[in-house]
Amino acid sequence: MTVRFGIIGTNWITETFIQAAKQIEDFSLTAVYSRSKEKGDSFAEKHGAAYVFTDLNEMAKSNCLDAVYIASPNALHAEQSIVFLKNKKHVLCEKAIASNVKELQEMISTAKENNVLLMEALKTTLLPNFRVVQKNIHKIGKVRRAFASYCQYSSRYDAYKEGNILNAFKPELSNGSLMDIGVYCVYPMVVLFGKPLSVKASSYLLETGVDGEGSIIMTYKDMDVIIMYSKITNSYIPSEIQGEEGNILFDQMNTPKKVDIYYRNGDKEDITQPQKEEAMYYEAKEFVERIKAGQTESPVNSYEVSLAVMEILEEARKQTGVVFPADHN
Incomplete structure (x- = not known):
């Protein structure tokens, strides 16, 4: 089972993530989101992604991806994650996963309601x-x-x-x-x-x-x-x-x-x-393996740990x- 990924953000951290994740056999980069179409096109071409989105909701509804890696500024994490979780997409969200406890609780409850995986991208x-x-x-x-x-x-x-x-x-x-x-x-x-x-x-x-x-x-x-x-x-x-x-x-x-x-x-x-x-590589591997196993929470980077x-x-x-x-x- 190949997990088709979308990427939010076209910065150095997304570049680093893609380079690491491409070493995983079941990882496939299919979509890129950027506010700038030109930037998105350039990034997608460089990394072999077939789809470029400038509308987040359109991307979340798309059938071209199963999961998304979110590396936008912290203040956008909760709002963007919830859009994808509501559309039954798995979410790997950069640390810090949210701005505060209230946001994180909402993210977790949305993930549970939609039976999808939400994991904080904390590699250590x-x-x-x-x-x-x-x-x-x-x-x-x-x-x-x-x-x-x-x-x-x-x-x-x-x-x-x-x-x-x-x-x-x-x-x-x-x-x-x-x-x-x-x-x-x-x-x-x-x-x-x-x-x-x-x-x-x-x-x-x-x-x-x-x-x-x-x-x-x-x-x-x-x-x-x-x-x-x-x-x-x-x-x-x-x-x-x-x-x-x-x-x-x-x-x-x-x-x-x-x-x-x-x-x-x-x-x-x-x-x-x-x-x-x-x-x-290791956080991407954990995330992909949990999806393949049909699990909706990582036992390592768990909801309990992220909340604490x-x-x-x-x-x-x-x-x-x-x-x-x-x-x-």
């Missing part, structure tokens, strides 16, 4: 080098702390400082550091440890009202998770899980490529797994004063 949790952490975490004994860092200076910040505010720093698009890259820290930690008992957040707000950088402490019954994220500075610190018998270190939070265990007795174990360079993550993001925004227009809808 499906990578071999994250799965190996899950399999080996018992080796470090009782976990007492985890530290997740993703700080990446954005080239768009240079433009921002010159007075050119690009999408990454616009609250009307539900963007900012937490929604863009902080989520890469929060999501895997929720998959590993579940929903925290409490959240304490702080951040530095830019003049537009979005966060440039921030940190979160997620408190659990007998441990805590410390998260650090930024789009206005870099960090080269690895992320770490600290247990009573040892530590697991991974080189980068969004796409771990090197994973080591350091035991308290001085031993070290390299548990790094072979992993495709095209990291989005969205609750944390929303609470962190409340504590730090990051408000989106979508919050008032």
